[in-house]
Amino acid sequence: MKRRDFLKATGATLLGSASSVAQARPNLEPAPEAVGMLFDSTLCVGCKACVSKCKEVNGMPPVIEGDAVQYDSARDLSGDTLNVIKLYQNGQANQKDQEVDGFCFEKRSCMHCVDPGCVSVCPVTALRRHPKTGIISYHVDACIGCRNCTMGCPYNVPQFEYDNPFGQIRKCEMCNQAGVERIDQGQMTGCAEACPTGATLFGTRNELLIEAKRRLTLKPGDIYNYPCGDVNHPDSWHEQEVAAYQPHIWGEKEAGGTNVLHLSAVPFDKLGMPPLPERSYASISEGVQHTLYSYLALPAAALVGLSYVVHRNTRDSEGDSDE
Numbered sequence: 001m002k003r004r005d006f007l008k009a010t011g012a013t014l015l016g017s018a019s020s021v022a023q024a025r026p027n028l029e030p031a032p033e034a035v036g037m038l039f040d041s042t043l044c045v046g047c048k049a050c051v052s053k054c055k056e057v058n059g060m061p062p063v064i065e066g067d068a069v070q071y072d073s074a075r076d077l078s079g080d081t082l083n084v085i086k087l088y089q090n091g092q093a094n095q096k097d098q099e100v101d102g103f104c105f106e107k108r109s110c111m112h113c114v115d116p117g118c119v120s121v122c123p124v125t126a127l128r129r130h131p132k133t134g135i136i137s138y139h140v141d142a143c144i145g146c147r148n149c150t151m152g153c154p155y156n157v158p159q160f161e162y163d164n165p166f167g168q169i170r171k172c173e174m175c176n177q178a179g180v181e182r183i184d185q186g187q188m189t190g191c192a193e194a195c196p197t198g199a200t201l202f203g204t205r206n207e208l209l210i211e212a213k214r215r216l217t218l219k220p221g222d223i224y225n226y227p228c229g230d231v232n233h234p235d236s237w238h239e240q241e242v243a244a245y246q247p248h249i250w251g252e253k254e255a256g257g258t259n260v261l262h263l264s265a266v267p268f269d270k271l272g273m274p275p276l277p278e279r280s281y282a283s284i285s286e287g288v289q290h291t292l293y294s295y296l297a298l299p300a301a302a303l304v305g306l307s308y309v310v311h312r313n314t315r316d317s318e319g320d321s322d323e
């Protein structure tokens with residue numbers, strides 16, 4: 001066999017087996033009692049009560065940017081900020097929930113993916129999906145600080161504490177980490193509890209999905225009583241005119257879906273949401289990894305290749321080239 005033919009055959013075998021197994025692992029299904037949140041951008045007034053409450057619940061300091069400002073002015077997620085409200089604005093920015101000459105607010109925090117990339121790429125299971133609630137938790141005792149999770153997340157959520165010599169990964173754990181455990185104690189998340197308009201709503205993924213689908217059937221301009229707090233046991237209601245929603249529930253299907261769902265009147269790509277296929281990255285990458293390592297295809301191919309090179313060099317040195 002000529003070297004070119006050998007390389008072609010080896011490459012084709014590897015690619016063939018990798019792609020066939022990459023199809024083998026389907027997306028994970030939502031956890032049986034998955035809890036999450038519905039963020040409805042059309043209800044958000046940008047008050048940032050959810051940001052303050054998040055810091056209070058998680059014991060995090062304000063981020064002061066510049067000398068003139070003496071209040072929390074965090075603009076993005078960081079080791080000290082697990083939840084942030086961002087502003088979209090265009091042109092005159094005088095119309096709420098309009099793409100052109102409009103503005104709106106978008107919440108950024110962990111989406112609690114159904115088939116999470118961060119969990120998939122962590123080599124030591126420092127990130128885990130709860131089998132019942134689907135909450136993605138972080139376990140500092142297991143973490144080796146490799147920061148793979150920061151690259152495995154399509155939403156750029158996990159943040160490493162670079163300014164801390166004992167730095168760890170920080171991300172929203174749905175207010176249910178050790179010492180907080182709001183969900184285990186039957187409470188809702190801090191951000192949902194603090195939100196005055198119901199823009200951040202807590203509940204099970206199933207109930208939130210039903211509520212989100214109901215909103216997409218409403219007629220723009222009609223009045224709707226939006227529940228606040230917990231979708232199943234609202235602590236109050238917020239009456240508001242229905243906006244012209246984008247006909248899309250973000251997180252229903254993106255990359256296997258998320259337990260935190262978003263609704264908006266402004267297209268999601270304008271709000272910085274990444275374009276994602278329905279197939280989760282975890283299902284693809286784990287399929288390839290298992291092909292290459294679990295079935296020892298790569299080491300076997302490497303051994304065959306090395307044997308060939310040794311054999312060829314031996315023959316070359318005897319003056320019998322096969323090229």
Ligand code: SF4
Nearest residue numbers: 110111113117118153
């Ligand atoms: S949003 Fe990122 S950090 Fe959160 S569960 Fe998904 S992959 Fe993990």
Ligand code: SF4
Nearest residue numbers: 054083172175189191
């Ligand atoms: S669920 Fe808790 S940790 Fe997550 S964004 Fe809301 S308040 Fe912050």
Ligand code: SF4
Nearest residue numbers: 044045047048050195
């Ligand atoms: S508390 Fe509610 S309305 Fe205020 S910024 Fe947060 S999500 Fe928006």
